[in-house]
Amino acid sequence: MTKKTEVTVEEKLRALYDLQLIDSRIDEIRNVRGELPLEVEDLEDEVEGLKTRMVKLNNELETLNEQISNRKNLIEEAKTLIKKYNEQQKNVRNNREYNSISKEIEFQELEIQLAEKHIREFKAQVEQKKEVISTTKERLSERETHLQHKKDELDAILGETEKEEQALIEKSAEYENSIEPRLVSAYKRIRGSVKNGLAVVSIERGASGGSFFTIPPQIQMEISSRKKIITDEHSGRILVDPALADEEREKMNQLFSAL
Numbered sequence: 001m002t003k004k005t006e007v008t009v010e011e012k013l014r015a016l017y018d019l020q021l022i023d024s025r026i027d028e029i030r031n032v033r034g035e036l037p038l039e040v041e042d043l044e045d046e047v048e049g050l051k052t053r054m055v056k057l058n059n060e061l062e063t064l065n066e067q068i069s070n071r072k073n074l075i076e077e078a079k080t081l082i083k084k085y086n087e088q089q090k091n092v093r094n095n096r097e098y099n100s101i102s103k104e105i106e107f108q109e110l111e112i113q114l115a116e117k118h119i120r121e122f123k124a125q126v127e128q129k130k131e132v133i134s135t136t137k138e139r140l141s142e143r144e145t146h147l148q149h150k151k152d153e154l155d156a157i158l159g160e161t162e163k164e165e166q167a168l169i170e171k172s173a174e175y176e177n178s179i180e181p182r183l184v185s186a187y188k189r190i191r192g193s194v195k196n197g198l199a200v201v202s203i204e205r206g207a208s209g210g211s212f213f214t215i216p217p218q219i220q221m222e223i224s225s226r227k228k229i230i231t232d233e234h235s236g237r238i239l240v241d242p243a244l245a246d247e248e249r250e251k252m253n254q255l256f257s258a259l
Contacts, residue, residue, distance in 0.1 A: 010226035012179065013200075014103070014248055016187060017240050019175040020200040021252040026168050027197055029161045043147040047084040050140040058090045061129045068122045075237040078108040078115070084224050088152075133246060167259045200238045202245030 085105045092098045176184050190199035201209030203220060213234045215223075223230050224241040231238055 007180075008226075009228055010244075012183060013229065013238075013240050013244060015175060015179050016183060016200050016238060017171065017202075017245060017248045018252055019179065020191075020198065021186065021249065022168055022172045022175060023191070023197065025118075025252075026165060026172065027258060029168070032161065033154070033157055036150060036157065040150050040154055043143060043150060047140065047147055048142050049138060050143060053065065053136055054133070054140060057133045058131060061126060061133065064122050064126050064129065068126070069117045071122070074115045075112050078111045082108045099227050164256075164259050168256075171255070187238070190238065191219055194235055194237060198237060200240060201232075202240050202242050204249045205244070208235060208237055208239055211235055211237075 081106050085108070087103050087104075089098060089101050091099065179187075189200045191197045198209065201211075203209070203215060203223060206214050206220070209217060211232060212235060213232070215232070219230065220241075222228070223239050224243075226241070226244065229238060
């Protein structure tokens with residue numbers, strides 16, 4: 001029976017650093033997209049809101065025009081009644097009938113005045129509504145143009161990076177599965193708590209990558225020996241020596257180029 005080969009600390013460090021390089025490349029791709037997906041989503045919501053507003057405004061305008069039409073019909077009906085009452089007055093038999101018809105005529109004349117007043121008010125509202133519709137229409141057109149521009153921009157970026165990102169996500173999962181769960185859990189915890197998502201960094205000019213705190217020579221020697229996993233006491237990041245980092249970067253750059 002073949003004895004299972006135990007994974008060395010160096011192999012674990014290489015695998016962790018490779019995973020970091022893959023995840024950092026995914027981060028870079030997503031940073032290129034930046035806020036574009038959210039911008040597109042916000043613009044889509046705004047355009048939808050403006051379209052809904054346009055429908056509401058046009059419905060309100062239609063209602064106002066109907067009100068004007070109704071008042072005009074009322075005026076015509078009142079004029080017809082006045083004409084009829086005027087004819088009836090010519091054939092009245094007494095003052096009581098005459099006065100009764102006069103009141104009807106007076107009432108219809110008041111109805112006409114009230115209807116004309118309402119028409120003026122409705123027409124003023126129509127003009128105001130048309131201005132709002134015009135402004136909203138211009139805003140909608142401008143936002144739709146801007147939305148299309150942002151969608152084209154996002155589609156172009158997605159077209160360039162989507163395939164690579166998906167391949168990298170699969171590689172990241174593949175590398176995770178090759179590392180013991182305890183280390184993956186620690187890696188993810190550190191990655192989620194530090195700037196730029198860098199959980200594994202190499203020593204640069206005597207300090208951990210992205211840090212100004214110098215690492216004592218003795219600790220640097222231990223890191224270079226690759227005998228145990230050492231973390232930076234200030235940031236908590238896992239540390240690797242520069243030589244290992246260079247080797248893995250070269251290897252992963254070849255992998256990235258092939259995607």
